[in-house]
Amino acid sequence: MRADARKNYSHLLAVAREVVAEHGVDASMRDIARRADVGLATLLRHFPTREALFDALLRANLDALTQKASELETSNPPDEALVAWFREGVAFVHSYSGVVALMASAHADPESALHASCAAVHSAGARLLHRAQADGTARADMDGEDLFALMSALGWLVDQPAFAPRGAHLFHVITSAILANPPSNDVKKAM
Amino acid sequence: MRADARKNYSHLLAVAREVVAEHGVDASMRDIARRADVGLATLLRHFPTREALFDALLRANLDALTQKASELETSNPPDEALVAWFREGVAFVHSYSGVVALMASAHADPESALHASCAAVHSAGARLLHRAQADGTARADMDGEDLFALMSALGWLVDQPAFAPRGAHLFHVITSAILANPPSNDVKKAM
């Protein structure tokens, strides 16, 4: 990669981060290019599709979420670790408006650039869930896929202005469904 | 309304129903007009905004959902009635792809054409919830808003190709969170 290309690349990424923070995942590619003082075709050259752009934007965060699961796995009781990580996950999908739909489709499509990172998050979560299930503190009739789905659903909920104010409470309700024997004190402690 | 106008109106509505069934709520207005063999401006004249179109498309179904709540209220035990209606609601938001986001925003915006019908659904659900709470079969720390939110979240989940296959199971998980004392047999009976 040539020097000017590399400079364009990182500048575009920084600008994209701003614009997406403002307008969510439906931000206009043209708008990003404009704000970066660069031709639209140049943006498309670095990121041929909107998904490629979000791959670059989100990969680090997704990997951090996977990493977080490993840490919690060794240092916390299974149920608290699960809830703490679940909270972390919901917060992440809330980081950019609309990102949850993107992840859901990336998760379904193996061709997607984000698929690998999503799968890593998925299985990191599954490990935490299985540990809590073995411990008897998480309901047995769930798997990593269900956990991922519920995390996404909560992410979607807090993304809706109508439901965002109730986010914390809805988190509590869904969490209590995941924990087989939900003593509300323990849940609050883990939060 | 003139005769030709009325004819156009109902024809547009029928065509819109088809196109939306195919392409979801993001269907192009231009496309609908085209398929109806009518000028785009004519479509916009009858339905000035996409939301006005969906008001016409969905109002009958929303009112039916409200009606359904009243019926269940008189003829079923509180917990079964609640679960049965909840299921009905999830099925409805699944009727057109993407309709759940539309409803969430209509619910938040009092100016929306769909606001009244959404509010009616909302309070019909709240009545069923309160009845089950008084009965002791639904958890006490929820209100109609939470019920509406969870219904929407499930609607969103089954709308995602990645999660749709697990819809029934996720319904069961969330339902068990709503019912304070969830004996899985009773839940299944109510389904």
Add this chain to the structure above:
DNA sequence: ACCTGAACACCGTTCAAGT
């Protein structure tokens, strides 16, 4: 190698002109 303007096919909105 890398960048870019321009052409293309789409979209929703608006409005003057037709019947």
Add this chain to the structure above:
DNA sequence: ACCTGAACACCGTTCAAGT
């Protein structure tokens, strides 16, 4: 009253032409 084509300002995609 009601309909409509056309102009407008947007969008993402593509590509020949520039450095």
